[in-house]
Amino acid sequence: MLLTLERVAELLEGLEETIIFKLIDRAQFRVNEIAYVPGKSGFDGEADRSLFVLRLRRQEEMDALFGRFCVPEERPFTTPLPASKRAVTLPDTALRIDEPDSASVTKAILQAYLDLLPTLCAAGDDGQYGSSVEHDVYALQALSRRIHFGSFHVAESKYRGDPRGYERLIRNGDRDGLLARLTRRDVEEAIIERVRHKVGHAQARVNRSVRKYVEPDLVTGFYRDHVIPLTKESEVRYLMKRKPDV
Amino acid sequence: MLLTLERVAELLEGLEETIIFKLIDRAQFRVNEIAYVPGKSGFDGEADRSLFVLRLRRQEEMDALFGRFCVPEERPFTTPLPASKRAVTLPDTALRIDEPDSASVTKAILQAYLDLLPTLCAAGDDGQYGSSVEHDVYALQALSRRIHFGSFHVAESKYRGDPRGYERLIRNGDRDGLLARLTRRDVEEAIIERVRHKVGHAQARVNRSVRKYVEPDLVTGFYRDHVIPLTKESEVRYLMKRKPDV
Numbered sequence: 001m002l003l004t005l006e007r008v009a010e011l012l013e014g015l016e017e018t019i020i021f022k023l024i025d026r027a028q029f030r031v032n033e034i035a036y037v038p039g040k041s042g043f044d045g046e047a048d049r050s051l052f053v054l055r056l057r058r059q060e061e062m063d064a065l066f067g068r069f070c071v072p073e074e075r076p077f078t079t080p081l082p083a084s085k086r087a088v089t090l091p092d093t094a095l096r097i098d099e100p101d102s103a104s105v106t107k108a109i110l111q112a113y114l115d116l117l118p119t120l121c122a123a124g125d126d127g128q129y130g131s132s133v134e135h136d137v138y139a140l141q142a143l144s145r146r147i148h149f150g151s152f153h154v155a156e157s158k159y160r161g162d163p164r165g166y167e168r169l170i171r172n173g174d175r176d177g178l179l180a181r182l183t184r185r186d187v188e189e190a191i192i193e194r195v196r197h198k199v200g201h202a203q204a205r206v207n208r209s210v211r212k213y214v215e216p217d218l219v220t221g222f223y224r225d226h227v228i229p230l231t232k233e234s235e236v237r238y239l240m241k242r243k244p245d246v
Numbered sequence: 247m248l249l250t251l252e253r254v255a256e257l258l259e260g261l262e263e264t265i266i267f268k269l270i271d272r273a274q275f276r277v278n279e280i281a282y283v284p285g286k287s288g289f290d291g292e293a294d295r296s297l298f299v300l301r302l303r304r305q306e307e308m309d310a311l312f313g314r315f316c317v318p319e320e321r322p323f324t325t326p327l328p329a330s331k332r333a334v335t336l337p338d339t340a341l342r343i344d345e346p347d348s349a350s351v352t353k354a355i356l357q358a359y360l361d362l363l364p365t366l367c368a369a370g371d372d373g374q375y376g377s378s379v380e381h382d383v384y385a386l387q388a389l390s391r392r393i394h395f396g397s398f399h400v401a402e403s404k405y406r407g408d409p410r411g412y413e414r415l416i417r418n419g420d421r422d423g424l425l426a427r428l429t430r431r432d433v434e435e436a437i438i439e440r441v442r443h444k445v446g447h448a449q450a451r452v453n454r455s456v457r458k459y460v461e462p463d464l465v466t467g468f469y470r471d472h473v474i475p476l477t478k479e480s481e482v483r484y485l486m487k488r489k490p491d492v
Contacts, residue, residue, distance in 0.1 A: 014274070014456035017449075021267035028260070043312075044331040051332075058308055066289075066301065066376050085290040086297075089373060127335060130312050138384070197451050203263075204447035205440065210260035 002094035002160065008153040009187070013194070015146040019227075020199055022142045023120060023219060026135035027212045031121045035129040036114070055133040056140070072097070073149035075104040077140060094160075095152050096243040103151065103237035105230045109143050112226040122212060147227060151234030158182060159239060170239055178236045188228050196220045248340035248406065254399040255433070259440070261392040265473075266445055268388050269366060269465060272381040273458045277367045281375040282360070301379040302386070318343070319395035321350040323386060341398050342489045349397065349483035351476045355389050358472040368458055393473060397480030404428060405485060416485055424482045434474050442466045 003011070034040050034051075041051040049057070057078045060068075064081040067088035068074045072095055097103060113136070121132075158181075159166045169177040199216040206213055249257070280286050280297075287297040295303070303324045306315075310327040313334035314320045318341055343349060359382070367378075404427075405412045415423040445462040452459055 010453060010456040013453050017452065017457065018271055018274070021271065021448075025264055025267065028264070042333045055312065058311075062304055062308055063380075065304075066380075068376055086376075087288045088376070091373065127337065130314055130332075130334070134309075134312075194451065201450035202267075202448045204450070205444045206263065207256060207259050210256040211263065 001092055003153050003157060005154065005157045005161070008150065008157060011153075012146060012150050013191075015142070015149070016191075016195055016198055017202070019139070019142045019146055020195070020202055020219060022135065022139040023222075024199075024202060024214050026117075026132070026139050027120050027122075027214045029121060029128045029132040029135065030124045030126040031118055032125055032127075032129050032132045034125065035133050051129055052133045052136060055130075056137050059137045072100040072152055073145050074141075075100060075106050075144050075148050077106045077110050077144070093153075095156055096245070097152065097238060097241055098243060099241070100148070100152070102241045103148070103234050105147060105151075105234045105237070106144055108230055108233070109147060109226070110140065112222070112230070113140055113143065116218075116222055116226075119218060120214065143227065147231045148234060150231045152238055154231070155182070155235035155238040155242075158235075159242065166239060170242070173240070175236050175240075178239055179232060182232055182235050188224075191228065192220045192223055195223050247338055249399050249403060251400065251403045251407070254396065254403060257399075258392060258396050259437075261388070261395070262437075262441055262444055263448070265385070265388045265392055266441070266448055266465060268381065268385040269468075270445075270448060270460050272363075272378070272385050273366050273368075273460045275367060275374045275378040275381065276370045276372040277364055278371055278373075278375050278378045280371065281379050297375055298379045298382060301376075302383050305383045318346040318398055319391050320387075321346060321352050321390050321394050323352045323356055323390070339399075341402055342491070343398065343484060343487055344489060345487070346394070346398070348487045349394070349480050351393060351397075351480045351483070352390055354476055354479070355393060355472070356386065358468070358476070359386055359389065362464075362468055362472075365464055366460065389473065393477045394480060396477045398484055400477070401428070401481035401484040401488075404481075405488065412485060416488070419486070421482050421486070424485055425478060428478055428481050434470075437474065438466045438469055441469050 036050050036052045038050050038053070039048055041049055041054050043051065043054055046054055060076045060078040060081055063069070064076070064083070065085045067084035067086040069076050069081060070084055070088040071090065072093065165181065166178070169181065196216045199214060199219045203213055282296050282298045284296050284299070285294055287295055287300050289297065289300055292300055306322045306324040306327055309315070310322070310329070311331045313330040313332040315322050315327065316330055316334040316336065318339065411427065412424070415427065442462045445460060445465045449459055
């Protein structure tokens with residue numbers, strides 16, 4: 001079943017709170033830099049990895065067994081991963097892509113997220129490394145889901161609204177042309193304004209003496225500079241890999 | 247270091263958003279009853295357990311390796327669990343308990359949570375079993391952390407404010423007397439009112455056509471009937487097991 005652009009936009013809107021909640025939860029711990037230093041995990045038998053990398057890998061290995069990555073929009077950050085041990089029944093989608101990983105932007109999501117941490121969290125070390133990296137993983141997974149769900153369904157829906165226009169650009173390998181055709185500034189601005197209000201409301205009753213308040217601008221900046229551009233980058237990749245209609 | 251009652255109350259207040267966010271996130275999926283039926287996990291080689299039980303167990307087994315349950319307030323739902331593979335440095339607390347599991351109420355938390363699901367979530371089945379049980383686990387862990395952090399530190403702090411009064415009740419095994427002495431109705435009412443406002447604010451900008459709105463009364467009822475009574479039950483257990491001062 002093809003999702004209309006309006007329906008995709010609504011579903012993406014519904015994922016905003018989840019991303020906001022998870023970022024705010026991570027911000028309750030300090031940066032805890034040592035958790036990101038290779039070889040400093042303090043984990044028996046893991047001499048090379050950071051605690052963060054280890055946690056992300058172990059969580060994704062477990063999630064893989066439960067079938068998470070059978071879902072097109074759930075793109076992992078780790079490779080390789082074990083096969084699913086669970087039969088997952090996927091909803092029928094109209095997506096035209098065989099290898100969703102070929103349109104994955106998780107590498108860039110990871111880098112953008114790690115770059116955000118020093119401004120999202122208070123500086124310093126509170127010793128809560130385990131909780132910090134646990135929340136990192138949940139935030140990253142929410143971002144990956146939102147970005148890839150958006151990119152796959154938006155790209156497919158826009159393509160179907162203008163197959164000849166898109167085909168020409170795809171044939172010419174015109175990435176800039178695709179990006180320009182996919183872009184709707186007014187929609188992007190509306191998303192950013194909505195996110196701004198949601199971040200404020202979610203923390204309206206926060207006791208700032210015990211809970212770190214996350215500035216709405218921080219989250220909207222992250223949406224503007226990363227979530228939205230990476231969604232579009234993934235849309236371009238999706239279109240370049242799109243299977244011909246049968 | 248002994249935490250004052252005021253400081254404990256503040257830290258508990260700071261955990262409210264986390265619980266609220268996680269309950270709201272779970273509510274975005276339907277009840278998905280089959281995920282709770284033993285033998286219906288669809289997981290290779292797991293003939294007996296439900297998907298929910300399997301997910302909880304696997305997550306806690308992984309968390310145990312990372313040292314989560316070395317922290318007194320992080321009480322697990324699963325037993326037995328592997329030993330930590332990570333050296334965890336705990337903050338110095340003034341708690342007087344050797345075996346925090348002896349004051350654990352996770353069995354009752356689990357039951358209360360499962361009883362909440364049919365009202366928290368929309369009825370029916372959306373096929374998103376993996377996401378549902380994933381969010382169950384996060385919500386349960388947030389509840390366990392809040393309830394046990396509260397009970398251990400509140401009990402210790404109240405004991406120190408009135409050691410003779412509490413000693414008498416402990417010696418007599420007077421659980422009802424302990425419960426009465428620990429209870430502060432005005433504080434409980436203030437918590438409930440605060441939670442009510444937070445649930446409303448967190449969803450103030452929700453688009454109800456794509457995101458389920460969780461009624462504040464549902465969460466406050468859960469606090470009133472379960473979170474607060476289970477915290478007090480765990481306080482009583484803590485006091486009955488409290489080690490003598492040295």
